[in-house]
Amino acid sequence: MNFIDSFLGVFSSDLAIDLGTANTLVYVKGKGIVLSEPSVVAVRTDNRTKNRVLAVGLEAKNMLGRTPGNIVAIRPMRDGVIADFEVTEAMLRHFIHKVHNRRTFVRPRIIIAVPSGITQVEKRAVRESAESAGAREVFLIEEPMAAAIGADLPITEPTCNMVVDIGGGTTEVAVISLAGIVYSRSLRVAGDKMDEAIIQYVKRKYNLLIGERTAEIIKTSIGNAYPDPNKVETLEVKGRDLVTGIPKILAIDSEEIREAISEQIEAIVETVKIALEQTPPELAADIVDRGIVLTGGGALLKNLDKLLREESGLPITVTEDPLSTVALGSGKTLDSLEILKQVIII
Numbered sequence: 001m002n003f004i005d006s007f008l009g010v011f012s013s014d015l016a017i018d019l020g021t022a023n024t025l026v027y028v029k030g031k032g033i034v035l036s037e038p039s040v041v042a043v044r045t046d047n048r049t050k051n052r053v054l055a056v057g058l059e060a061k062n063m064l065g066r067t068p069g070n071i072v073a074i075r076p077m078r079d080g081v082i083a084d085f086e087v088t089e090a091m092l093r094h095f096i097h098k099v100h101n102r103r104t105f106v107r108p109r110i111i112i113a114v115p116s117g118i119t120q121v122e123k124r125a126v127r128e129s130a131e132s133a134g135a136r137e138v139f140l141i142e143e144p145m146a147a148a149i150g151a152d153l154p155i156t157e158p159t160c161n162m163v164v165d166i167g168g169g170t171t172e173v174a175v176i177s178l179a180g181i182v183y184s185r186s187l188r189v190a191g192d193k194m195d196e197a198i199i200q201y202v203k204r205k206y207n208l209l210i211g212e213r214t215a216e217i218i219k220t221s222i223g224n225a226y227p228d229p230n231k232v233e234t235l236e237v238k239g240r241d242l243v244t245g246i247p248k249i250l251a252i253d254s255e256e257i258r259e260a261i262s263e264q265i266e267a268i269v270e271t272v273k274i275a276l277e278q279t280p281p282e283l284a285a286d287i288v289d290r291g292i293v294l295t296g297g298g299a300l301l302k303n304l305d306k307l308l309r310e311e312s313g314l315p316i317t318v319t320e321d322p323l324s325t326v327a328l329g330s331g332k333t334l335d336s337l338e339i340l341k342q343v344i345i346i
């Protein structure tokens, strides 16, 4: 790279980050989404060395539940917010350096998507962790607003858009009109709680202990929100028998998994119904015409759109790439100062 390229690089270094409970995505201005990795960090916790980071992202996720005593694989974000400040900062620093090819002199301006229900203290934690990780300036955008922009909804028009974003830690339901959030509700029930419910179900019913990773695989492969009598799927699950202590394999079917996660699904449906009840009548009329946009990794749960359609009687659309919609929307605001000014939060 010549001097002019690297000089220009400094000025095109602005980033948008979807700092998610499950996944972190980074959008570089002018390039699009360049990084998508699990929000996991593996740390060595010797007494001599202070928490040394061993791996970040996919490499660290593969270590979850498989580490020896002195190494822990940590998910520093819980329920959509920072649970471990130091590790979140290390993770952000790693991702920022990675997308900038480790040019440490680059101090980007960063826009970060956060859940709509977060407190001032939580906002400050996000801001400070990005600043300590090398950001020159940090802007925050609410996840449902970013999702609406990412889904190409006409957010600046006086018409109503309803977005439901189901992530790892939070489900965000928001009603958007004239570039503002008219109503929002953030529920701390989403993909992670479904995984936990699967672990508990398998333990209770079969005395089999399975890990977080296995539970997620079960959910994404045979999990569903609405019965499909013609298509009951089965999966072989490996875990440890709690009675004998010996590893065991058993077959589990999609009906059982729907039952296991039913409480979480009900909570999500209920939150959507409450949002519909609370929406002012003129805007509710728009929702009848335009329907609800579903996004976030949870939108990929089989037949969730079908269930919501039945429960609400409204048209339901799933965005093109639900896992990237928030990052894409946050990134688009970098390209338009006009939109950026309207949607950033303090």
Ligand SMILES: Nc1ncnc2c1ncn2[C@@H]1O[C@H](COP(=O)(O)OP(=O)(O)OP(=O)(O)O)[C@@H](O)[C@H]1O
Pocket: 018, 019, 020, 021, 022, 023, 024, 079, 080, 081, 143, 166, 167, 168, 169, 170, 171, 190, 191, 192, 216, 219, 220, 221, 223, 295, 296, 297, 298, 299, 300, 301, 302, 322, 323
């Ligand atoms: N095919 C699928 N079926 C069901 N769930 C899925 C599927 N694919 C991914 N998920 C779930 O989606 C969640 C991750 O979604 P996403 O990346 O949008 O969340 P996030 O942005 O990291 O979380 P948050 O918004 O809560 O901070 C995980 O719980 C994951 O298990």
